Structure formats: C-alpha cells, structure tokens
Amino acid sequence: MSLLSRNSKFDRWFDILNYTILSIVLLVVLYPLYIVVISSISDPDAVNTGRVWLIPQDITFAGYRLILSDGQIWTGYKNTLIYTVLGTSLNVVLSLTGAYALSRSDLVGRNFFMLLIVFTMFFGGGLVPSYLLIKHLGMTNTIWSQIIPGAVSAYNLIITRTFFQTTIPKEMQEAAEMDGSTITRFFIRIVLPLSLPIVAVMVLFNAVSHWNSYFTGLIYLRDHKLYPLQLVLREILIVNSAPTESAVAGAGDDSSMMRIADIMKFGVIIVSSLPVLVLYPFLQKYFVKGVMIGSLKG
Template sequence: MVRSKLTDEDFWFRAALYFVIACVVVCVLLPLLNVLSSSFSSPTLVAQGKILFWPQEWTLQSYSKVLENKDVWRGYGNTLLYTVLGTAINMILTTLAAYPLSRSDLKGGRLILGLLIFLMYFQGGLIPTYLIVKNLGLVNTVWAMVLPHAVNTFNLIVMRTYFISTLPKELQEAAFMDGCSNTRYLWSVVIPVCKPIMAVIALYYSVYHWNDFFQALIYLNDKQLYPLQLVLRDILISSKVDDFATLDEGYADRLFQAEGIKYAIIVVASLPMLIFYPFLQKYFVTGALAGSVKG
C-alpha cells in the first residue's frame, strides 16, 4: 500500500489541528485531575490550596466520611430510581412518537412535527408548568421527577431522522406484505435495526436524569426524595457541609474536612456515568453521526 506524501499545507493543517485538540484535552483533563487529586489528599492541604494535579499525603478520610453519611446513600438510591424509571419512560414515549412521524403515510405528520418544534422554542415557562404539576398532584412524588420532561423534542427529531435515513421504504412494504402489523414491525424490525440511535438517546436521557437537580429543587420538599445531585448541592453551597465533620473537633478542623469532602462527593456522584459511558461509546459514535444526517 503506497501512502501519499503530505504537502506542506496538509502538514501544518494537521499540526494545528492536533495542537487545538491537545489544548482542549488539557483544558478538560486538568480540572478533573485537580478534583481527583484533592479527593485523595489531606483535607488540610486542600483547604490551604496546595493541591494541584497530584495527591499529597494520601488519605481516604474524605471518602469514608462521604460513604458514612446516610443522605448520600439515600440520594444514590433516589437518583438511580429516577434515572432508570425516567429513561424507560423517555425511550418508550420518544420511540412511539418518532416512529409514526418518520412514516410518510402519516396524515398531518408535518403539522404535528412543526407544532413540536414550535413548542421546543416557545414554552409556557416555569410557573405554568409548576401549576400543572401541582394540580395533577405530582408535587413531592417520584412522578414529578420523570413526567414533566418525558419527551425531549430534539431527541425525538434525531431519532425520527435516523429512522428515515436508515429504514428503506421497501423494507416496510416487504414486512407488511408478509402480514406484519405496525406494532410487530416496530418491535421486530425498527428497534433491532436502530440500536445505535436507541443507545445514544438512552445515554442522553440517563445523563440528564442523573445530573438533574433543578426539577427536585422545584417540585420536591421531602428530603427523603432528594436525588444525589441535590444532596451534593446542599453540601457544596450550604452550611450543611459541616454535618459530615465530627462535632467534637474544632471549627477549623471541620472546615478543613469539608474541603476534602466537597471533592470526594463530586467524584462519587460522577463515577457511575463515567463507568457507564464506555459500554455505549461504539453506539454513541455511530448513532450520533447517522442521526445527524438531515432527511
């Protein structure tokens, strides 16, 4: 195999491209290293600002205090419930909406799609949405975390576009000639063929639910229902961070411990998504590229 020789213009273009990519990687990686190093370092050194990108005086003290706190474990359980239940509802409704909108024989399909796009940009706002959720009796319930944003219009459009560009009309006609119903065609043909986009949309939804705290901030008053991100918020920006520190120590010691705990709980909250992502990475690349093709 003969490799074509790069011209000077191509060489400098690639060099500039790699330089920009390297700068982006450094900008993303260094804050992560700082958080990870601070979580494993002595809280005193963290509070004094002596930790950059390498841990000093290695310790698991911050992690032990985080994992001993019952609010963190309860928040983990709540967030896991909201993520699994919310993603399941999102995927079911998005698929059931995207499939008929991808069919050219759907009467009024363009009108419905145009209405959805219009509502994506022009919404009622927070107060009307809250009043609707309250009148439905969903405030302070699990359903307030999963139903108000059951369908994301952008994800729906991406899935619809993928269906149009991936599923030829001849495949649909052949399936119907063999006696396949719309439900059977969706379950046995569309979903198996479109696994990449399903994985991508599921990842989008799951990350949203895992990181969401605003919904809980608006609709939840019961601390027993707080997700992990709201627990994290209380620890990071309120005085409740002192609850993690032992009361028999000095105030300064509690503040030092609080600094280490902040970084430890950030790592604890982010770890599940970091573990989950590699398993969907191959689908993510394929589905994102194919779903971006405009039809």
C-alpha cells in the same frame, strides 16, 4: 520535488499540528477533573493553600470514609438511580415509538403534529404555570414529578425521527405489510434491531440528563428523603447544611468541621460522576454514529 512528496510533507506537518492542538485541548479538559481527584485525597489545608496542583499532598481518605458513612448521601444515590432508570426507560420508549410514528409517510397529519412539537421548542408556559400544573396533578413531593414532566424531549424526538427516515427504507415497510406483518411487529422485530445506534444515543442523553438533574427536585420536592444525589451535592457545595453537619458532627471544633466539609466536596463530586464516566465508553461507538446519522441527514 514531486507533488506526492510535497503532499506527504504537508500531511506530516498537518498531523503534528493537529496532534499538538488536540493534546492541548485534552489537557485543558482533563486537568480540572484530575485536580478534583487529587484534591479529594489530599489534606484540606494543602488544597486551600494551593499546594495541590500536580500530585496529592498528605494523602488522606477521610472524606471518602465520611461520604460512605453518610446516610443522606446514600439515600440521594438511591433516589437518583431510581429516577434515572425509570425516567430513561420512559424517555426511550416514548421517543422511539413517537418518532417512528412520525417517520411513517402514511401517518395522517404528521406535518401538523411535527409543527406542534417544534412549537414547544420555542415557546413554553414558564416555571409558575408548570409548577401549578404539577401541583394540581398531585405530583409535587413525589417521584413522578422527577419523571413525568420531562418524559418526551422534542429535540430527541426530532433526531430519532430523522434517523428512522434515513435508515428504514419505505420499501422494507411495504414488503413487511405484504407479508402480513403488523406495524407493531415490524417495529419490534425489524426497526428496533436496526436502530441500536440511536437507542444508545437516547439512553445516554436521557440518563445523563436525569443523573445530573437537580432543578426539578429543588422545585417540586420538599421531603429530604426524596432528594436526588445532585440536590444533596448542591447542599454540600453551596448551602453547606444538613448532610455536612451530620457527617462531621464528631469532628471537633468549627475549623475541623470546615476542613472535613471541604474534603467531602471533592469526594462527592467524584462519587456522583463515576456512573456517567463508566457508562460512556461502552456507548461511545453508537453515540457518535447515531448523532451523525440523526442530525446531519434528511
């Protein structure tokens, strides 16, 4: 048997093993999501008794009807959308401009600045000093408490800086300067069009972070009208307080209220996860390329 045929046979077995393992991993990852989807449209009693594990049982959309009619959930949805759009925009602008400045060799003291930035990744003031700072700045119980404190991530800044250093040649900067281009014009006209992969990565990282954030709202917000969707979801899943009680007020006795509350939990998980699931496929190509370039080179 020739070496080529042995290699071909080995490659076939390797592919079979590889696809088998990846298929198992795919099932392990997708099955919990599938269970949540079919549970959200199944009868609560069937879910609680364990009869829902492959196909929906006694299909009902009562949970989704209550979700769509619950004003607090829609308020949380609107707040989260505002926090995500504003926060992501600020994150991306500050990360790109800060990383580009740190990537330039002509920045005086850039190593010192990088040392300060890396220092914040290992040492922090803690929750109490952070809360006192936000309070003294007058940002508690405002939308700015959800946007300003996390405006810059040291990790994202380092990844973006590495991307700029490995993607934008120094010779290109020198050529632009010889043609009379300013740093700002070079950044907007040349650097940004060449940096779509890392821009997509930053948008995805920060958007997902803002969309899933609830802890900052839990700490800094007191007004329920400012609660993000994840905090409303937390109350439904853990505290089971105001949103559930208001939504199921007309459901009848306590057992009926508990049944409807159970089916709402799965529905809210689906509703809150949809935007991220819809956004990711469009950014996947840039996401993979940007992460590889930004984290492995340099």
